[in-house]
Amino acid sequence: MHFTSLFLMAGVAFSTASHEAAFIERGATLAEPGQPQDVVITDENILTGGYRPNVDQTEPSSNHTLPLKLINKYAGGPINAYIQGLDMNGAIVFIVADGSLIYPSSKGSSVPVEIKQDIAIPLPAINESITLNISIPLNSGRVYFCEGNLTFAILDRGDGEGLVQPSINSNDPSASLNWGFAELTYPEDGSVYANISYVDFVGLILSMVLSTTGGGTPQITRGLQPDAVRKLCYGLYKQSIKDDYHWIGMCVMADNSRPIRVMSPNYYHRMNESAFQEYWTKYVDDVWDTYSKTPLIIDTQRELGNVSCLVVNGTMQCGNDPHRYPKPTAADIWGCNGGPFARHENETPTHLAVVPRLCAGFVRSTLLLQGGYFQPSLGSDYHYIVSPTNHYSRLVHELQVDGRGYAFSYDDVNPNGNEDASGTVAAGDPSLLTIYVGSPPTDV
Numbered sequence: 001m002h003f004t005s006l007f008l009m010a011g012v013a014f015s016t017a018s019h020e021a022a023f024i025e026r027g028a029t030l031a032e033p034g035q036p037q038d039v040v041i042t043d044e045n046i047l048t049g050g051y052r053p054n055v056d057q058t059e060p061s062s063n064h065t066l067p068l069k070l071i072n073k074y075a076g077g078p079i080n081a082y083i084q085g086l087d088m089n090g091a092i093v094f095i096v097a098d099g100s101l102i103y104p105s106s107k108g109s110s111v112p113v114e115i116k117q118d119i120a121i122p123l124p125a126i127n128e129s130i131t132l133n134i135s136i137p138l139n140s141g142r143v144y145f146c147e148g149n150l151t152f153a154i155l156d157r158g159d160g161e162g163l164v165q166p167s168i169n170s171n172d173p174s175a176s177l178n179w180g181f182a183e184l185t186y187p188e189d190g191s192v193y194a195n196i197s198y199v200d201f202v203g204l205i206l207s208m209v210l211s212t213t214g215g216g217t218p219q220i221t222r223g224l225q226p227d228a229v230r231k232l233c234y235g236l237y238k239q240s241i242k243d244d245y246h247w248i249g250m251c252v253m254a255d256n257s258r259p260i261r262v263m264s265p266n267y268y269h270r271m272n273e274s275a276f277q278e279y280w281t282k283y284v285d286d287v288w289d290t291y292s293k294t295p296l297i298i299d300t301q302r303e304l305g306n307v308s309c310l311v312v313n314g315t316m317q318c319g320n321d322p323h324r325y326p327k328p329t330a331a332d333i334w335g336c337n338g339g340p341f342a343r344h345e346n347e348t349p350t351h352l353a354v355v356p357r358l359c360a361g362f363v364r365s366t367l368l369l370q371g372g373y374f375q376p377s378l379g380s381d382y383h384y385i386v387s388p389t390n391h392y393s394r395l396v397h398e399l400q401v402d403g404r405g406y407a408f409s410y411d412d413v414n415p416n417g418n419e420d421a422s423g424t425v426a427a428g429d430p431s432l433l434t435i436y437v438g439s440p441p442t443d444v
Contacts, residue, residue, distance in 0.1 A: 020257045023233055026240055028251040029271075031176040031260070036114045036153040036164070038171040044200070045167035047140060050090035050160045066134040066186050067432045068143075072123040074204070074438025075226075076178070077147045080120040081437075083134070084152070084163065085141025088188060092154070092163045094119040099133045104154045105161070112153035112164045114173075120149060123437065137188045145204050145437045146179035168201050168252070168263055175252070178260040180204035182435060192430040196221055196423035197406045198396050202232055203261040207401075207436040209444055210425035219425040222401035222440040233259045235395040246275040247391055264408070265392050266334040276330045280362070283388050284327055287367050291316065296367070297374045300353035301416070307350055309358075316340065321350040325358070333362045334390075336409040356410035363408050365389035376415050401440050 024030065039045070070081055083095040094102040096119060104115045123145075124130055144150055144166065151173035153164040166174040166181075180203035183195040196206055205226055210219040225231065233251035240248040249272060250263045269276055292311035298318065299306055309318040309325070316325035325340035332339035336359040344351065361367040361375045364383040371377055380403075384394035393407035405423035406412070412421055425433070434441075 019230070019234060019237075020253065020259065023237055023248060023251055023259065024253060024257060026237055026248045027246055028233065028237075028248050028253050028259070029263075030253050031255070033173045033176045034171040036112045036151060036173055039112055039153065039164055039167075039173070040169050040171050041112070041162070041164060042167070042169065045165050045169060045172075047084075047086070047092065047163040047165060048157055048160050049086055049092035049163065064135060064137065064188070064190065066192060066430055067131055068134055069129055069131045069432060069434040070121070070123055070145075071129040071434060071436045071441075072126050072438065073226075073436050073441075074147070075126060076438070079123040079437055080146050080149060081123060082119055082121065082144040082146070082150055082152070083138075083141070083184075084119075084144070084165075085138040085184065088137045088139075090139075090160075092161050093136070093138075095132070095134060095136075095138075097121045097130065097132055099135050101136065104152075104163070106154045106156045108156050109154075110156055110158075112155045115152045115154055119152065126438075134184075134186050138184065138186045141184040141186065142181045143184050143435060144179060144181040145206065145435075146174070146177055147204065148177045148179075150174045150177065150179055168261065168267060176254045176260070178204050178254070180206050180261075182206055182208060184433075189428070190430075191426070191428040192433060193424065193426045194433060194435075195425075196223055196404075198224075198423075199264060199406050199409055199411075200267050201261050201263050202229055202396065205229075205438055205440070207440040208423075208425050209434040209436075209441060210427055210430060211432045211434075212427045213429045213431045218444060219427070220402070220441070220444060221404045221423045221425055223405060223423070224396070224399050224440075225401060226439040228396075228399040229259050229262060231399055232262045232392075232395050235398075236262070236391065239391045243387060245279055246272065249275060250392060262392070264334070265390060266408070269331055269334050273331070276334075278330070279388050280328070280330045280333050283365070283368075284333075284362075287362075288314070288316070288327055290368060291373075294373065296358075298354050298357050299374065299376065299415075300350070300357075302349075302353060304349055304353060307354060309354065318354050319350050321348050321354065323348065323351045325354070328359075328362060333359065336360075336363070356413050360408075360410045360413035363390045363393060363410075376413050379415055 185193040207223040236247035296309040307319040328339045396407040
């Protein structure tokens with residue numbers, strides 16, 4: 001896929017009916033899907049399986065069954081679901097509507113080959129549901145949903161099969177489709193873990209409800225509002241006009257000029273490094289200057305207690321940690337995994353505690369607020385209230401129905417562990433996992 005951005009130097013005024021046209025004029029990203037062989041394979045879109053023909057494939061078992069109910073709440077076109085992951089032998093497997101298993105094969109191809117088997121599960125009409133059974137242990141699983149037909153491909157990685165999953169990278173065959181997924185793990189012990197996240201992008205709206213055999217109140221992740229993608233694009237459009245940074249470029253438009261997803265700044269920055277290259281520079285300089293004069297206190301929220309950090313000769317030092325913290329770049333802040341936030345082979349407890357809390361302070365722009373010298377001490381009411389900040393994360397949280405679902409990697413950082421931003425449902429005794437597609441539930 002190739003992404004095309006169209007720029008308009010001045011802001012434009014528009015009516016509600018012309019939002020999409022204004023998004024494109026301002027520089028929204030237009031999706032043009034490629035072919036399976038054009039896919040750029042990354043760690044994020046490849047699932048490597050260890051299956052070999054001489055390994056017995058897992059058979060469905062009535063003793064290991066998780067009922068999965070899929071409810072169509074989407075007011076657009078027909079929806080297909082896809083259930084995939086690794087079986088207990090590490091083989092790539094798809095589960096279809098009748099509970100049977102499909103094991104795709106690359107037949108030795110070293111380039112991605114489209115999976116042609118019938119792996120789609122058509123959902124019924126809006127407000128209707130389908131229930132199927134996950135009858136094998138499933139690891140590293142995902143349940144995809146798409147308005148249309150997603151493309152999956154497979155290749156021989158040399159040490160196993162590699163499943164090329166749909167992604168928002170620049171050559172993906174499914175990039176112009178409206179889709180999303182929930183993570184799903186159902187191991188041999190019968191427990192279940194499912195998660196909805198917005199760390200990489202916001203797409204087709206999903207919600208989850210998990211019931212257990214022990215009864216009690218079901219766990220619920222309601223997710224985002226039904227029209228969150230369009231509202232998120234509009235919010236980024238307004239922010240682009242306000243500060244003249246290219247936030248609207250994160251909004252991806254289909255060929256019918258309809259917003260279909262929104263990329264996170266971390267993902268968008270990889271496509272367009274110059275768009276936000278200097279966005280954080282002054283803020284970082286001010287943070288470094290402030291904490292060269294007074295300590296930044298990191299509450300590790302563990303036995304280590306509080307750690308004092310100070311900038312010395314341009315590098316932050318925290319307690320007795322041998323690892324130093326250089327000034328972060330924009331890419332470091334968006335991803336929370338580079339520069340001062342990079343992990344090391346010889347990790348220390350102090351470093352493991354400081355990295356998420358320091359990066360969260362940057363992403364949420366709380367480090368220079370009153371009380372910001374103590375991290376994390378400021379609750380969500382103080383997040384994203386000054387610029388520069390991560391306006392994608394701000395808008396995602398504004399559009400969440402129940403505040404659940406990470407908008408960046410360390411969205412679980414909070415004072416005293418009192419604010420749960422995770423989109424996870426999990427239990428050791430699941431009885432039913434329900435996924436709503438298109439709109440959050442109103443009946444639970």
